[in-house]
Amino acid sequence: MISKKIESALNEQIALEAYASFLYLAMASWCNREGLDGCASFMHRQSDEERAHMLRIYTYLAETDGFALTPAIAQPPHEYDSVQAMFEKVYAHEQKVTQSINDLLSLSYAENDHSTLNFLQWYVEEQREEEALMRNILNKIRLIGSGGQSLYYIDKEVDKLNKTAIAQESTEEEN
Template identity: 70%
Template structure:
């Protein structure tokens, strides 16, 4: 059993992960409307991944005899200034999620909650990978530029990144 404090904090993380899933789904729709099929596929994959992160915490709470709450999620934005602005927002959101995971770790350490600390180690590694991936994409966008002629190349680069990530995930299974 975990403390009420940890239970509440994990339920807040569920909301954050759920919002990320909806945000990335909204971004996928925007990318699709811009004709950026590779970026849309990437964002759909990211949305599913964030939903899985949310559900992983949801199930964990049940396993430790706590109560998981289905999140009420705010409407994410659906318009973005540019593909670069979109990926900058993704990167900043991932940094926010990382900071939240670190707060959960602090609670775990303060409360001597080794079970939750062990559970959260997966998220620590996952967030490192997510931030690195978004930085890579932003670096490529900066190199290519984000003018109208560059969008085709950005879309192909993101499509390639997506394919590599899918292949890595398949190799882990």
């Protein structure tokens, strides 16, 4: 059985993951409008991934006799000054999620909840990977620069990263 404090904190995490899913979906729409098909595909996959993170917590709460709440989601921003500004927003959001996971770990330690500590380890690794990926994309954007031709190359680089991630996921599913 899970404590009410942990249940409440995990429900807050559900809301954060749900918001991320909608944020990335809104970003995908912006990318589509801007002709950044590779970035749009990347953001669609990120949105799906965030929803899966949310559902993972739903399942965990059910397994531990907790109750998952379906959160109300605030309208995410849907306009960006540039692809770089958009990815800076993504990186900042991933950092916020990492901090939230760290806070959940601290609470789990304080509550002596070893099951939740174990459950959250997956998120610790996932957030390290997410932050590294977004930092890598931002570094590529800074290297490529801005402008029409640069946007073309940025879109191709993000698309390549997305296709690599999809291929890795397929390989992991087969094994």
